Amino acid sequence: MDLFFNFLKIHATRRNIIIGVLLILIFNLVLLPEFPKLFLENNTEINSILDIKFSYSTDVAYNLFDNLGKQGRTAYKLNTLFIDFPYSLTYGFVYAFIILMLLKIITLKKLNYLCLIPFFISWFDILENSGIVLMLQKYPTKLDVICNVTSIFTSLKWISAAITFLIIITLFINLIYSKALKKN
Numbered sequence: 001m002d003l004f005f006n007f008l009k010i011h012a013t014r015r016n017i018i019i020g021v022l023l024i025l026i027f028n029l030v031l032l033p034e035f036p037k038l039f040l041e042n043n044t045e046i047n048s049i050l051d052i053k054f055s056y057s058t059d060v061a062y063n064l065f066d067n068l069g070k071q072g073r074t075a076y077k078l079n080t081l082f083i084d085f086p087y088s089l090t091y092g093f094v095y096a097f098i099i100l101m102l103l104k105i106i107t108l109k110k111l112n113y114l115c116l117i118p119f120f121i122s123w124f125d126i127l128e129n130s131g132i133v134l135m136l137q138k139y140p141t142k143l144d145v146i147c148n149v150t151s152i153f154t155s156l157k158w159i160s161a162a163i164t165f166l167i168i169i170t171l172f173i174n175l176i177y178s179k180a181l182k183k184n
Contacts, residue, residue: 008115011093012100020094027087049076050132051084055155058147065139077136080129088129092122095164102171106178118164124157 050056050064065073095118103111131150135143 005112008096008100012097014101017094017097017101020090020097023090024094027083027090031083050154051128053154054158055151057151058142058144061135061147062142065136073136073139077133080133084129085126088122088125092118095121095168098168099171102168102175106171106175114167117160117167120160121157121164124153124160128153128157
């Protein structure tokens, strides 16, 4: 664990954070918005994609898969494998770097363990993606248990994301407050 913390501390630089934020922007502004256009046939709406829901039932998941058609299911699977998996790792590291950088600036290094929280988002996203790929691979066979567990991973991903952003916002407010105190 010390080796991992040291790796994060060494690489939590402004340069890496800027590069990471740019990558996240590219994913969010270019790759992720374009990917639904590859497979959303039959007027299926983007809010139907499982990844952006908080949770879903087996009926909702398989209704989406039915509506996507064969080409859509293949595109969804490829997007999950080649875009969403790397994206999961990218944002995990970037958010961890941001937390470490903020902790360093406001000298709260005792809280460095908070940098692990973004990896919960990544971990649950990877588990979610694995479940979605497995369900798409086995379609039309319905994997009810896998779907329910995948939905739990999706919910845990969003809960972890909320906690991560709460940590970042709290640290940023703390930074502004401590700088304001130093000026007075």
